[in-house]
Amino acid sequence: MGLSLRVEGVSLWLDRLSQKKLLQEIHLDLMTGELSVMVGANGSGKSLLLQVLTGLHRPQEGRVLLGGVPFPRAYKSLGQGVGIVTQNPRTQILGQTVEEDILLSLEILGLDRATQKFECEKLLRWAGLVDHHKQDPATLSGGELRRLSLASVLAMKPEFILLDEPFNGLDYPGVQDLLRILIDLKSQGKGILAVTHHLDQILALADRLLVIGQGRVVADGLPSRVLPHVEDHGVRRPPGKIEEMSWLA
Numbered sequence: 378m379g380l381s382l383r384v385e386g387v388s389l390w391l392d393r394l395s396q397k398k399l400l401q402e403i404h405l406d407l408m409t410g411e412l413s414v415m416v417g418a419n420g421s422g423k424s425l426l427l428q429v430l431t432g433l434h435r436p437q438e439g440r441v442l443l444g445g446v447p448f449p450r451a452y453k454s455l456g457q458g459v460g461i462v463t464q465n466p467r468t469q470i471l472g473q474t475v476e477e478d479i480l481l482s483l484e485i486l487g488l489d490r491a492t493q494k495f496e497c498e499k500l501l502r503w504a505g506l507v508d509h510h511k512q513d514p515a516t517l518s519g520g521e522l523r524r525l526s527l528a529s530v531l532a533m534k535p536e537f538i539l540l541d542e543p544f545n546g547l548d549y550p551g552v553q554d555l556l557r558i559l560i561d562l563k564s565q566g567k568g569i570l571a572v573t574h575h576l577d578q579i580l581a582l583a584d585r586l587l588v589i590g591q592g593r594v595v596a597d598g599l600p601s602r603v604l605p606h607v608e609d610h611g612v613r614r615p616p617g618k619i620e621e622m623s624w625l626a
């Protein structure tokens with residue numbers, strides 16, 4: 378049975394004086410086992426919406442439910458249930474070393490020391506960071522840092538993984554590696570939502586395409602249905618067939 382991550386009538390504004398809504402009456406239903414791609418112009422509210430989905434922002438109106446249970450009761454702690462790799466992963470690193478950053482995430486699960494060590498080594502290998510395990514995360518390259526933040530997010534075993542512009546700064550093999558990881562996570566039944574400006578890298582792998590415009594969900598559906606409308610909302614429509622829109626193709 379799949380698990381849903383549901384947004385019900387969420388509106389968010391930060392400046393109470395102007396009452397300008399940054400998110401407006403958002404309704405959304407994400408499912409585990411589904412890979413969704415989200416696009417939208419700069420400042421349209423994508424990152425804010427991801428933050429609402431992880432509980433980093435509490436909306437003034439509406440609610441978020443994980444498996445039917447309203448936030449925050451559904452979560453034992455932030456990062457469980459729904460994990461996020463933010464647009465600037467540097468800001469979410471807590472450890473003094475690569476290894477410590479992953480261990481801090483594992484601690485949240487309350488595992489014993491030996492299991493933590495075992496899981497940490499597994500994640501270091503998975504992220505290709507074994508040789509960097511004692512390194513200060515501040516000195517990692519951009520691609521290494523993205524892999525570390527993803528490893529630390531996965532350490533908490535979330536059901537949903539949200540990625541904010543995950544391909545930024547990645548080289549061609551780096552993008553391909555990440556796409557393989559996303560396919561693997563989907564096959565494990567995780568729900569994935571990736572925000573990007575570059576549909577040509579990933580759309581062929583997506584089950585669903587969401588378009589955000591001025592704080593609203595302006596389109597949501599099968600990529601073939603939604604793609605013809607993206608250019609109305611500040612998103613480039615790549616040339617060619619959807620099946621070819623993947624850097625793994």
Ligand SMILES: Nc1ncnc2c1ncn2[C@@H]1O[C@H](COP(=O)(O)OP(=O)(O)OP(=O)(O)O)[C@@H](O)[C@H]1O
Pocket residue numbers: 391399417418419420421422423424425426464
């Ligand atoms: N703390 C804040 N205070 C005031 N305004 C904010 C705050 N956080 C976000 N905003 C505004 O909300 C709007 C949506 O921001 P958001 O970061 O979600 O955009 P985005 O769609 O992710 O854009 P991009 O593609 O550039 O990353 C922007 O106009 C932004 O300036």
Ligand SMILES: [Mg+2]
Pocket residue numbers: 423424425464541
């Ligand atoms: Mg953003």
